[in-house]
Amino acid sequence: MATPSAPPDRGLRLSYLRHFINEHGGEAEFAGKTTAQVCFEFVVPLTKPSELSLVDHVANDPMTASFVGPANWYVSHAWQYLFLETVDSLERFFADRDLSDDAVLWFCVFNNNQHLASSYPFEYWSTTFKDSLAAIGNMVMIMHPWNDPIVLRRSWCVFEVYVAVTMGARFEIALAHDQEATFLSDITIYNAFSKMLATIKCEDSVATVPSDRDGIFTLIRAETSFIAVDRLIFSTLTHWIKQTLEASIASASSSLEKASRWRYLGVIHDALNDHAASERCFQAAVTLFLAAHGPLNEETLLLQSLAAFARAYQRTPQSEWEPRLRSTLSTALQHLGETHPTTLAARSNVVSSLCHNDAHAEALPLALEDFDVRRSLYGLCDWRTMSAMSTVGLVYVSQHEAYRASRWLRKALGLQVTHLCREHNDTIGTKSRLVDALLQMGDGVQARALAESVVASRARTYGATHPRTVACRINLAASVLMTGDAALASAQMLALTTTLGADDPTRLAVQLNLGVAYAMQAQWANALASFIDAFASAPCKVTAWLLYGFAVHAPLPVSKKGLTLVRDFIISSSDAQPETWPTRCMACYTPVTGTLRPSRLMRFCQHDPKETTWKMTLPPRRYFYEADLCATETAHYDDIDGLFAAYERHCDMHNDQRTLDAFLAAMPTPMLSRALIALQDLVATPDTSLLLDWPTIVLRRAPALASTMANLRSLLPLQPSLSAVAVSGTDLVYLGPLAAMTTAMTVVFCSDQTTDLAWTHWVRDFGRRCPRLRVLEIRASVGDNLGLIQPLLDILAYPALRLLSLRGDFLLDVASIAVLHAWLERGGDRGLRLDGTQFADAADPLLYNALHTIRSFVEFRVRNVRGLSWLLPALRSASQLRTLDLSGHGSLCPNAIAALLPHWPHLQTLDLSRNRFDSYHDVVPLMSAMGQCPMLRHVVLQQCKLPQSVISPLLGCISAWPSLRRLDLACTGLYLPARAFRAMVTALVACPDFAFLSVCFPLLTDAMWRDIVPTLGAGLLRWRRITFSECQPTAVQVLQLLRRLLEHNQQAFTVTCGTISSADALQNEYTGLLHELGLLPPPRASCVVAFEVEV
Incomplete structure (x- = not known):
């Protein structure tokens, strides 16, 4: 055994x-x-x-x-x-x-x-x-x-x-x-x-x-x-390997053999990222080859290029290596030719050195040239061509052209996997570059899968603490973070912080990513500490803005400490691009300018994007401007105006009027209330037909009411677009910050107070302060009879202007009509309103021809203009007409209007108010013709005397107008009995967009009022204007209506309540009501109450 x-x-x-x-x-x-x-x-x-x-x-x-x-x-x-x-x-x-x-x-x-x-x-x-x-x-x-x-x-x-x-x-x-x-x-x-x-x-x-x-x-x-x-x-x-090469150098029998060994030892050091050692080896080889073969030998040139390349990779000043690299390449091209291997290697070394030192724009043409030569010499499947493809991809990654980079890198990676192997150093390098591109694209899932294999390979080859491995580990942690696994990402980055020294340049990226990971886990104190550590180690725009991006959305007191640091940095430093973020768009990869919203991330988001609310972030400087403006509750108006002027200059300087508009639209209560009070002497009685679709507060000639309305404003959020009225030459500074919100302006033109020069300067100032102006009304003061040649030349230059209204005894001559014609021909949606305007004899045919030739004419309003019958046929060719306002003409032929309606299939607004029809018998056919216009949204027949016989065809028309929004039958003599009223309301409730109703009642009793509110039913919840003309609801009745609106309505609405003879009566009648508003329930969502009282 x-x-x-x-x-x-x-x-x-x-x-x-x-x-x-x-x-x-x-x-x-x-x-x-x-x-x-x-x-x-x-x-x-x-x-x-x-x-x-x-x-x-x-x-x-x-x-x-x-x-x-x-x-x-x-x-x-x-x-x-x-x-x-x-x-x-x-x-x-x-x-x-x-x-x-x-x-x-x-x-x-x-x-x-x-x-x-x-x-x-x-x-x-x-x-x-x-x-x-x-x-x-x-x-x-x-x-x-x-x-x-x-x-x-x-x-x-x-x-x-x-x-x-x-x-x-x-x-x-x-x-x-x-x-x-x-x-x-x-x-x-x-x-x-x-x-x-x-x-x-x-x-x-x-x-x-x-x-x-x-x-x-x-x-x-x-x-x-x-x-x-x-x-x-x-x-x-x-x-x-290194020992063997060093021993072979010592025992080499010739200087050339020794030079060759030095070269290959340098290649080994280069592969291990020890560029100082590789430069020493290459330089030793250069010395030996120079002595043996001179400066034009191919080996000498190659080694000179490699020595400069190694110098470049040590991040030394560009002047220490670029001239040597370019000189070597030039000599190789001259003496060896473009396709010689030494020339190819010298060009590749120039490209890699430039990329490593962030000179990407210089590197790109050389990289593309290198690829073209290698592809023509060796084909796509040669390792040298694949390497050139990967280098081109690297340049595009460095230039933040991620999509283009990914195409080059995916192609190179596929070829390298097939013809080299998955673990070849070139393959892993390409894969690492592709990870960079995917991270720029926001594709964390794909980036993470590739990054894990790259880190494993780098750690196996170089060790976990080698710079190449550390860079890949940072990318892996970033991709894990991008996939939403903040806990794992923070653990990986904590491991990196123990590996990296305090002076390691890559430590900054780890600290910043760690801050993001902590913030995602709501570990606010840890996140703040990470961002502050990063900022303290490198106080620059990148670290300051990232700290700001975290602090501005963090809870107190974390946000306060972070924002204080950022504010101090912003104030003490200069920035030529204060609107440009130190990050790039994930769709086009250009620097993000202005308000930041990471919507591109939704493409790669793993959860339901409908359940996600992305936060929008202002650039720091704008955030601090707006924070200062919002903190002015007790400040004097002059102080507010100074702050606003500074903010306005900032936005003008950086072409960012949209953000200023957005801020003004959400202006805080204290600041807006004082601005409203400051406006009271400027505001007159604008034509409310221009304001139907805008949530609007109109301040009339009652100072006491102005303060009361400001109190009402303090109870509810307000996002108005304002209509302002001013006399030409008035100092527009009184508009204050509300000027930028003004989309409609009425200008009272006084020829005896305004010279042509003063008018020109005023118009230019007006345009600068009111850049959003789309609707402009020019009124002639009483007694003026003017031609508007020069004023029109200036007024019509506003780029946003779409509707021009001329009201008063203006005399339009041939030159004025020519200016109008030129403005209308600019294209886009244009509208013209003429109220009381007179024409010189020679101007009539010119205006007719102008209207006849403008096919895209969309809006025409004519009031109190003589000879309207000759002008209307010119509109037959305006097939895009959407608004026709013939109100106030005095006398119209219903049959003539009925004959024209088929020519305007897109008509949405028809206003025939304050007209006498020649025959009651012709009104019913007109109503039938109106019923053939299915796109009508606004039908205004106010103060038109209508027979009771139109009630039945009118109810039929309502069902033919599915988009109906406004129906105004006030003062028509058409009195609706309760049954007819209920039938009309039932039809209107079926119109999903309906919002404005004006009807007539001979007497409004409390009993009838209590009957009306339930009758309106669900329709009332979306209606925005109800006018009860020829009657005067009591304060209690109005309060009942407002209470219902506030309980359910989520949109802006207006209540117009008849007429009152004096401001005193107005104030006395509604003071109690406005005090009662404090007892109303808060609105269910952000909405606007625009409480308008006609004086």
């Missing part, structure tokens, strides 16, 4: 290997035999009598027992290796270290009992190897061939490296003499080192027994990682 195998701490001396060979016939008998063959042909037969391991067998023989001793080196090798190569590797390894006499080897072929090996389970072998190596403490691995070691394809050999890692054992490698010669020959092949790194991946190893592989992998994953195992091999093999 065989006895147990020798204890793992016993082994055979190195000298026994040569004794063993000689005892079995010398090297000739072993030539070409693998270790496995030697085992079964020599070891097993030798130990057959004792059935012991060879170590035990030798120890039991007194003649050979001296070869046995305590093992001090554990040998790891593959049984596929040639036995003589293994012996040669070990003899060379120990001889180089002067350990030949002391080395006692634990060699599995000799130490394990080969007669019982097949009967032992996995647990026995794993324990044996682990215990033996742990006790010995030194391991040497045989690496054949040097660039694709067979030993690393065997799982048991990988297991031995794993034990070395977990036990902290010394790990060395040994190569045979012929392998060193092969290495020195192979290393001259470009990319040989990168190809070698790509082949080493222990996770791809195999075992003869598949269950052994599974057991080994389970142990490795439980106690360490394949990355750690690979890293130990990489570092050891890299050390051997």
Whole structure:
């Protein structure tokens, strides 16, 4: 029976290997035999009598027992290796270290009992190897061939490296003499080192027994990682490569051979990111080649380019390397030609150096040129062309053209995976650049998958703390953060902070991302600390604006502290682009200017975007302007005006009127209330027909009412577009901040007070202060009879102007009509209103022709104009007409209007108010013609005397107008009985957009009022104006209506309540009502109450 195998701490001396060979016939008998063959042909037969391991067998023989001793080196090798190569590797390894006499080897072929090996389970072998190596403490691995070691394809050999890692054992490698010669020959092949790194991946190893592989992998994953195992091999093999090259330099027989070795050693240092060492090596080679071949030799030029390239990658001043790079490229082009490999390499080095030093615009044309030349020379599938493609992608990434970069990088990556391999250094580099592009695009999911594989490869090749690995780890954490896993991202970035030194430039990106991760988890204090640390370490626009972006949305007191720091920085620093964020749009990749809203992220959002409310963020400087303006509750108006003027100048300087408009539309209560009071002397009685669709507060000639309305405004949010009235020449400064909100303006033109020059200056100031003006009404003061040639030339220059109204005794001559015609021909939606205007005799046909030729004419309002019958037929060609206002003409022929209506299929507003119809009998056919205009939205028949017979066709028309919004039947003499009123309301409630109703009642009693409100039903909840003419509701009745509106309405609305003879009566009648408003429930949503009282 065989006895147990020798204890793992016993082994055979190195000298026994040569004794063993000689005892079995010398090297000739072993030539070409693998270790496995030697085992079964020599070891097993030798130990057959004792059935012991060879170590035990030798120890039991007194003649050979001296070869046995305590093992001090554990040998790891593959049984596929040639036995003589293994012996040669070990003899060379120990001889180089002067350990030949002391080395006692634990060699599995000799130490394990080969007669019982097949009967032992996995647990026995794993324990044996682990215990033996742990006790010995030194391991040497045989690496054949040097660039694709067979030993690393065997799982048991990988297991031995794993034990070395977990036990902290010394790990060395040994190569045979012929392998060193092969290495020195192979290393001259470009990319040989990168190809070698790509082949080493222990996770791809195999075992003869598949269950052994599974057991080994389970142990490795439980106690360490394949990355750690690979890293130990990489570092050891890299050390051997550098040592071997340095030794070959010392022993080189010629200066050219020595120069060549310096070059390849520089390439190794460059691949390891040690650019200072690579520059030293390249410069040494340059010196030797210059002496041997002069400055125009291809090798000299290549090495000069490489030395400058290494200098550039150390981030030295551009003047220290760019001239050398460009000079070398120019010389190579001149003496070697464009397609010579040295020229190609020199151009590539220029591109890479420029990119590394952020000169991307200079690099792009050279990169594209380099790719074109390489593609024409080598085709797409050559590694040199693929590398050029990847470089082009890198340049586009650096220029923030992510979509274009991703196309280049995806193409390059696909080719590199196919023709190089997944783990090749070039492939991993391209994959890393693609991660950058995906992060710019906001695609965190794809970026994360790629980043994980890149980090694993970089950590295995360079180590976890190498700069290349750290950069990839930062990208991985950023992609994890972008996918929403803030907890994991913060853990990854905390691990990075312990790795990076306080002065490491990459630490800033980690701190900023960590702040974002904390903020996503509502860890406000930690987030603030991270952003402040980043700002303190690098106080610049990037860190300040990111701190602001966090603080402006954080809760108090976190936000206050952060905003204070940012405000101090903004005040103390200059910024030529205060509206431009230090970030780029995810759709077009240009710098974001103005208000920031990350809507592009919704494309990659994993949750339902309908449930997401994105926050909008003002640039810091504008935020502080608006914060100061909002904090002016007790400030004097002059102070407010000064603040607003500063803000207005800022917005004008940076072409940002829209933001100013948005701020004014949401202006805070105290500031707006004082501005409203300041307006009271300017506001007169505008034509409310211009204001129907705008939430509006109109202040009439009652100062007491103005203050009361301001009190009402303080109860409810207000977002008005204002209509203002001013006398020409009035100082518009009194409009204050409300000027920018003004979209409609009435100007009372006084010829006796306004010279042409003064008018011109006033108009220009008016246009600057009211840039949103779309509706302009010019009124002639009483007694004026004017031509408007010069004023029109200035007024019609406003770009936003779409509707012009002339009211009063204006005399339009030929020149005035020409100006009007030119304005109408500009295109777009144009409208013209003439009220009381007179025409010179020669102007009539000109106006007719002007109206007849404008096909896109959309709005025409004519009141109190003589000879309207000759003008209306000119509008037959205005097929786009949407508004026709013939109110106040006095007398109209219903049949003439009915005949024209079919020509205007898009008509939306028809106003025939204050007209006498020639015959009641013609009104019913007119009503029928109106029923054929399905797009009508506003029907105004106010003060038209209508017969009761039109009630039935009118109710029929309402059902034919699905978009009806306003119906005005006030003062028509058409009195609706309760049944007819209910029928009308029922029809109007079916119109989803209906909002304004004016009807007539002979008497409005409390009983009838109580009946009206329920009758309106659901329609009342969306209606915005109800006018009860020829009656006067009491304050209690109005309060009942307002209470219902406030309880349910979510839009603006207006209540107009008849007429009152004096301002005093107005104030007395409604004072109690306005006090009662304080008892009303708050609105369910932001809405506007515009309480208008006609005086």
